[in-house]
Amino acid sequence: MGKHTRVYQHTGAALLRAAAAPLTALPSSWPDPHDTDAVSDWLRDVCRQRVFADAIRQASGDLAARLNDIVSGRPVHPRQIRRAYLATVSYVLRATGRPTPFGLFAGVAAAGIDRQPHVRWGDAHRAVIRADTEWLDDVCTRLESIPELLDRLSVILNSLAMPRGDRLHVQHGGPRGASVRRSRVVRLIEKHTTRPVRVTTLLAELDRVFPEADPTRARALIASLMAQKFLLTNLRAPMTETDPLGHLAGELKAIDADSVPSAAGILDGLLAVQEAFREHNTAPARDQHIAREAAVRNCRNVSAAARSPIAADLVLDADVRIPRSVVGQMERAADALLRLTRQPAGQGVWRDYHAAFWERYGTGTLVPVKDVIDPVAGLGYPAGYPGSRRLAARPVVSERDGRLLAVAWEAATAGSREIVLTEELVDRIAGAPAVSDAAPSSVEMCARVHARDLQALQDGHFTVTVTPARSAGTLTSRFTPVATGSGLEEVYRQVPPTIEGALTAQLSFPGLYAHIENVARIPAYLPRAISLGEHRPAGEKVEVIDVDDLAVTATANRLYLVSRSRRRVIDPQVFHAMALEKQPPLLARFLAHLTRAFGPAWTGFDWGPQAERLPFLPRVRYDKTILSPARWYLSADSLPPAKEDSGQWMDALTSWRKMWQCQGPVELRDDDRALRLMLDVPAHAAILREHLDRNGQAVLTETPPEDGFGWIGGRVHEVAVPMTSTRPPSPNPLTGRLPVQRNSTLGPLPAAPAAPWVNVQLYAHPDLHDELIAQDVATFAPRLQDHPDWWFIRYRTPHGADHIRLRVRAASAGQRSAHTEAIGTWAATLHNRGMISDLAFTTYTPEIGRYGSGRTLARAEAVFVADSYLAATALAGTTAPGAHGHALTAVGMVDIACGLLGDDEGLRRLAKRPVSAAAGRAATNQAIDLIRAGNPAARGWSAALADAWHHRGEALARYRELLEDGMDVDTVLESLLHMHHNRMRGVNRDDEKTCRRIARQTAIACLAWPEAHQ
Template structure:
């Protein structure tokens, strides 16, 4: 299902665990004696320069407190104990977590090799940038002072909703977070946004607007523009795009280009800080005194209690993976995909696909801006920020029940492992899920040494499942050598797509929290880049948000470029949490192309995740998910109980639940490895339990199990491509694309259409159609062109559509319809009547004349279905056979000849399925006058002439419609015919996919029989 397409990266702790590390004494105690011992321990650990340097960069407030303790300036025992526990946690973090963070851990490239390689040196180097939040504050201050000299550009994520210009603001702190801001959509604001579609100097924009609106004071114009900058509707060039790895350098370049009238002290301070930070690269042997971090922070006026800088670390390492490890990684990823909880995509996207088809129909093309508008369109899917759709939790499935049983059986039998066999996999796996085109996998390897790795004596433990290639590793591209950067850029260009011929485009845009930008910057690696909500780079591609639209077929959604008709599959090459931290438009564009693909993710226990104990799950040499324990404060003595009592209770709990000594404390990658044989580590565990009332524990590797890499914490990431070919390009995208507009929609009373929904029991639909509707139409001056369809949403109902004329105006038509429905309601024949907006399915059936001709086909097909219903009620005929005969007639009319029609049925109808009903086959044969050479002549019966007349009328309408399609250059005629056949079946019989397939197979069988007889007759 997946194959590794290129070597990846390794995340690696910067230093190996320190041998003979002193234990933190009396960690559970406070008091003068314990404080004295803890102070000495702090001094010893702080003496390890690399740890002190890393903490000073990551937690300057803690570093200052520790230095004060070491200098005897802090003597309060409780403060010393808290500092000691914090220092212990950071020390454990440096030894046991591979997640890149400051100077604690970094990255190095990984290559494929015949034999394993693990050469790690000490010549690490780093790139240091101002913290994103600090840079945001600097820019905000400079924008206020220097705005007239700066270039600005309209924010393309600002949307016009009614009489307001609305956008999401970026938060510069955790509270209160991003918020919706809006401005009145005046003519001046509209003009400013239009003139700023391309970069323009702020002062020049103000001058142009003043000339355009001479009655408005220039000060008022300037104030309005300043407000637009402050609100984010206009973006200045100082807001460097996320595709720039070094925002400070580009920021200073923009200030140089602005040609400031006079020096600004903050600009000069920023230049000084940039020089200081540029001097930091090689870290070999450099401690806190040799790194000018404090000096640079003071120059910038950074807050002393916050980290002032973001540091990305390149580890001095050469790693090579043998083929056996690569093959096992491919196996693990394939198993994750097969065991997915959501084989048809996330439920929110599955629902959105259905909602799109319900609102717009198959093949319709809708601009992204209109679609995501919560009033004019659908808005965003459920679970998105600002979505109007209710968020629903997944239902319990057979998979959930099977996992619950497997977990319970394993734990009850004293086993902390489920080794999946074929039977287990059959119960919980999906046989052939539609995999996304490319994904990533992260894992660590457990092997005693390189020889064990070379001889396949290793265990692969899955640590992460990237939703796409690049999500976890590409933010480190700027740390790689040029050859490695070129290699990864080439990989991006060759990645498979979900649809044939689709093109990748890199999305770039700021996150909703300024601080998140530290982990979101990714250099441009694709030729096409779509900038969202940011001032773009000079290398931006030609693609614009306004050019993007969405369309759908029965299987999936597609993002298309209206400019060239191409399918676009955007990529967000970072691991920013999408639901909260990413702008919903970025998330929408990135997720949509794979919305209905099987969800590739970490192993999901589903409903079983609530269990307090979960065993590890193994497949081959791979651990798909480690054993996990959820411990609550209720299971152990309260925090005021003696230490001896607490530890005794812990040891008993540890035995009862089979908890090992070496554990990860914490969930996800916010964790440290502890050894419960160490009382200091137990004190840390108790401290976390007292704070949060619940802790998550997972089994962790020992240093010996990481012997092949000298005991270092590590995570290897590999890019993977799906082995299945991409899906064909939808036929409806052939030819020019014509997006839907609001003007296409016919609201009740505002156009020439009446669209009504009549709710009732499906068993009464034929009674309503054959008789009761005639009574309604008899009250009108003349019966207008109309058609119906059976539907569920989810309640069953009839959808009635009428093309009104002057004789049947909307008001009188609704009045008659209401009186008719009220009478039926009193008689218990219907439950309710609903009027709705008619949205022509132009994407499915064509625009203009083609759509009008299609509507005439719908009316004619309605007459044919009603004639068949009446005939079946009076004559002893199997309705499936009668419907199959009608489908044959419809295919012949659309294809233009008997031969073409029979061949179409033979080629396009799926023959697979259970045996056909023999009586239905015989009945269909009796309905077809094959001896006369015409396969659609009904045998004479009392009501047959009505059916034949309706079919003939429909044939003329179908021929006219097909001609319109050919004139308009419509290429997907097969899809149109398939839709017409589907509509006829549900008109004539019901909504029943299995029965519908059987009816089509019945028609195909008749076509096969006709072809065989026709072939024999030609050979005589």
């Protein structure tokens, strides 16, 4: 099973995440939800257990208050008792069955990787509390609204603010965000807040420029811009500051907020909260619950916002080491998941976006990020982003999906509830065993380890259930301040870049909603940060990469993020678990995805879209690793309606479970959340019923019984392990200095006075292109007024119709008008003849990244003109009888290489590039003979073609004289060869490879007999 080279290796660091209580702590009985007396007694028993009571009190003050009423015997309506019971059941199940850290329900500890397993589990778990970010956001908002404090604050323009026409937009508090009219005053504020500035200084500048304006209105405008997050104040800590409360208190002290009466009380309250947090975090574990209640009271003295004013991390009193054999299984599982990905070539929406970028901006240019995402002048965001005008293709069933379902069907017909993957079966499903070099440079794997006891684990009698996470740090990084000694910080600092020579930079940004920051506020692990929507403190050690310095560039295969000032590729790193699809600002999501979207997608095991609603899917195991547990899909329609008697509903559920063999404990999945249930228990079934009533469907997965966690004392857990790629980074695309291309410099619109070319798209079936070029374009263009230069390319888009793009030079407005009218008349004739279906006049955007700019571009366009005339002449049948199209195109490629670089260098460049394509011997021999014939006349060509050949050679020589310093000659040559094939043969990659193969063989022959090339 080891023929594949391992792609991922562990870093030596690991984090244990485990439920606060073992499965043995579960209540021995679960009363029927409708038995009010039994439920009340049960709730009293649960509330006596501190592990549950403290966790519930910290998570939900309202539920804690309701439980206090019930256990104290106060009158409570039976319906409210039932609701409190089911909520408490959920929390108890959460505290015993879900290892994801949350408050006091689950915690973390540094884990070790060793030769032998080891477990020590104590009971002195410690909570570390901090201010809840929603509570803190309310405090900051109140402080920012105090007029007397406003003048003392420092503000900066939100880097997420985007001008769009006459309005300024910012995304905050949801996808839509806010907008404001860009009046003269707002524009002046924009100009003077690109860097932090005191509000007093800003007000003085406004008063200087607009002396007649009312100062109170100016102050009100600034306050309004702050409230809508167009302006950010120094009170709000950047996301790499792990003590935002300390930051706030420090900033308030620095501006003497205690001298402002309405702010002094808040500052005093914050200082009291700080002290309460310190007392709690240093108190003995057994006394922390008392200190925690005091901290909550202090918080509530300042603000009543948020469900709970404190956030807590539970540090487990545990020393756990897992054997290397377990980590080895995780490494192999990571490789298998990558090979089995549904998107081996990257995400389809990003492939479409890359094509759109190439179409608009070309390759080899640097386009500022804000220009790219501009929804009007640029491309906007990719399909699937809120507000994107691009349509995402519907999910399709791939060949890989079909092969996987066939394997599942084979297992079902054999009566097996498990698919056991071998190397051969993985290759059969994936369709190709190779893994792309563009695989993510780091990933994270989470594993639940199942073994009866430590000896069984040591002896290799174990299984692991794995869950992948986006990248190193996703599940682990926010716990480095509390899980000391893990070594994780160094792992993040050493994360390798995806691209050779790229700079890794930590992406730092707030969430769209304040509460999200509880899971996304992490230390600065890297020396560089891309800061979005933040007010960074002066003098910090982190080197901040401004969003206005970032640009996007394209190669033939993908997009890259580049720092314009540094001339380096940037590889953004997201080290936290914020859900990138819905929780961050769109720009942060865009930057995080851009660098990873073009390699194989790293996800959990995916059955494909056609399997989503199948009632049962079998377990998928690879060696000792469960890549996907058995899964059941239950529709609410499969059971009686919610209004039916609970007994009848329970009987129907029992019948369904028997039919689909859904026995034992299961996990109810809800997005990334899971709740361990025993469905024969009415209280657990009631939770499932509520879920079905709310969502209409439920996904259940198998989970081991209690003894499956015996090695760790019956504790549901997972071990998170960061991994890095063993493969070298991908080649760097930056070759020389790339020109900057903006939306405003793309090229004049078709009717603009400065437009040097009339650019028309002739929509025609590709089978008619040769005739259209040879018989119509070649004869029409020379008849235009003053015989202008012209050139063409054939074009095909993923979702559009094939067409020919014809460019005709217009030296003046009058000539442009005349050309446009003549083209319209001519196109009408073509349409009547059935040669074209439509035409469109569009903007011509020169590809300055490929060919240069200014005079250099003009020389390149002269080559296009010459090559177009040559191709049209050749397509008109002016070559020798029997000339093979492949041979003629290959000879043209050889001539272009030699014309651009000189004979010897041109031949060497062609010869040194292997081409994986077959080429007919007859065509190859013919191409060699044509080159050896030398003089075009000796080749049997017409005088017109010989003349065209000569003129292209002259154009190439003139272009060569002006090739700019820093331009990549290889890129220029590749582009010219590609476009020559386009003009001669059309859009066909396989055909182009064949011609390139013949050209290479011809070049090799010429180098062997130098006298053959003249």
